[in-house]
Amino acid sequence: xxxxxxxxxxxxxxxxxxxxxxxxxxxxxxxxxxxxxxxxxxxxxxxxxxxxxxxxxxxxxxxxxxxxxxxxxxxxxxxxxxxxxxxxxxxxxxxxxxxxxxxxxxxxxxxxxxxxxxxxxxxxxxxxxxxxxxxxxxxxxxxxxxxxxxxxxxxxxxxxxxxxxxxxxxxxxxxxxxxxxxxxxxxxxxxxxxxxxxxxxxxxxxxxxxxxxxxxxxxxxxxxxxxxxxxxxxxxxxxxxxxxxxxxxxxxxxxxxxxxxxxxxxxxxxxxxxxxxxxxxxxxxxxxxxxxxxxxxxxxxxxxxxxxxxxxxxxxxxxxxxxxxxxxxxxxxxxxxxxxxxxxxxxxxxxxxxxxxxxxxxx
Numbered sequence: 344x345x346x347x348x349x350x351x352x353x354x355x356x357x358x359x360x361x362x363x364x365x366x367x368x369x370x371x372x373x374x375x376x377x378x379x380x381x382x383x384x385x386x387x388x389x390x391x392x393x394x395x396x397x398x399x400x401x402x403x404x405x406x407x408x409x410x411x412x413x414x415x416x417x418x419x420x421x422x423x424x425x426x427x428x429x430x431x432x433x434x435x436x437x438x439x440x441x442x443x444x445x446x447x448x449x450x451x452x453x454x455x456x457x458x459x460x461x462x463x464x465x466x467x468x469x470x471x472x473x474x475x476x477x478x479x480x481x482x483x484x485x486x487x488x489x490x491x492x493x494x495x496x497x498x499x500x501x502x503x504x505x506x507x508x509x510x511x512x513x514x515x516x517x518x519x520x521x522x523x524x525x526x527x528x529x530x531x532x533x534x535x536x537x538x539x540x541x542x543x544x545x546x547x548x549x550x551x552x553x554x555x556x557x558x559x560x561x562x563x564x565x566x567x568x569x570x571x572x573x574x575x576x577x578x579x580x581x582x583x584x585x586x587x588x589x590x591x592x593x594x595x596x597x598x599x600x601x602x603x604x605x606x607x608x609x610x611x612x613x614x615x616x617x618x619x620x621x622x623x624x625x626x627x628x629x630x631x632x633x634x635x636x637x638x639x640x641x642x643x644x645x646x647x648x649x650x651x652x653x654x655x656x657x658x659x660x661x662x663x664x665x666x667x668x669x670x671x672x673x674x675x676x677x678x679x680x681x682x683x684x685x686x687x688x689x690x691x692x693x694x695x696x697x698x699x700x701x702x703x704x705x706x
Contacts (some may be wrong), residue, residue: 466488
């Protein structure tokens with residue numbers, strides 16, 4: 344278990360962590376998602392003891408880490424920058440944690456563990472090769488393997504898949520998920536990729552400006568995002584946000600008057616709002632409340648098609664089965680349908696403040 348309470352960390356005038364509170368359960372695979380500069384890496388370094396917080400506490404398995412040195416915390420960290428020994432072989436890099444006095448293993452047991460992890464990561468044939476002669480993706484896997492090879496109270500992983508190609512990244516996500524389920528080692532995984540967070544995390548924490556703004560399961564984050572910024576962070580293409588107002592009877596009316604749909608919003612009439620609808624929750628034709636627009640561009644995604652439609656002065660994206668978009672061309676008129684159960688409602692964005700979600704998701 345990892346717990347951070349009221350952690351502050353500054354570098355000169357820059358605030359990296361601003362009263363951060365975070366709980367990672369025992370054996371949980373927790374993904375911390377945020378953009379560059381949000382405080383993700385500083386959080387990992389603070390847990391590892393590589394950075395000392397200006398205030399607040401860090402606990403691992405209920406033990407206060409305030410006076411515990413990094414090498415006594417029992418955590419294993421994978422750095423985004425690899426931090427490997429370039430003149431040594433991949434095998435020697437993987438073996439280095441198992442040669443320390445704290446984690447030393449008999450030679451046969453160490454070799455078996457290294458071989459197991461290397462095969463898992465697809466670098467079994469590279470063990471004798473110097474790290475300096477490996478590609479960036481191969482070095483990334485060696486760096487990850489050096490963490491996984493040793494027993495630890497917690498794994499701290501700083502964007503460990505960022506240098507892998509798309510196919511290998513998808514494969515490694517599946518392997519990491521399976522490994523986490525087998526070992527049940529508490530894992531704090533940092534990423535800026537929402538697909539990774541949704542695929543891997545037992546729970547997800549969204550960090551912004553050094554604070555955790557929302558935590559939850561993938562379903563909670565997806566269907567009940569705290570605000571528009573969290574909603575935009577998840578999903579490709581991003582969620583569509585249509586400006587409008589709440590009219591009499593809790594009905595959303597789009598800014599151009601082209602859509603009216605009941606949302607039951609608990610706000611006064613004429614309140615400016617944003618209606619959120621995911622691209623896969625829009626359809627072409629069929630039953631439901633409708634919007635009319637014109638096709639801007641289509642992109643085939645295998646069995647589905649992403650269609651971008653002009654609606655007044657903005658663009659809306661939807662994902663539909665390939666057959667539904669057959670024959671569509673630029674500037675063709677289309678009718679988009681949306682059902683109330685697929686909608687989210689937010690306050691209007693203000694400068695420097697994303698709009699908060701209003702009411703409850705229907706799911």
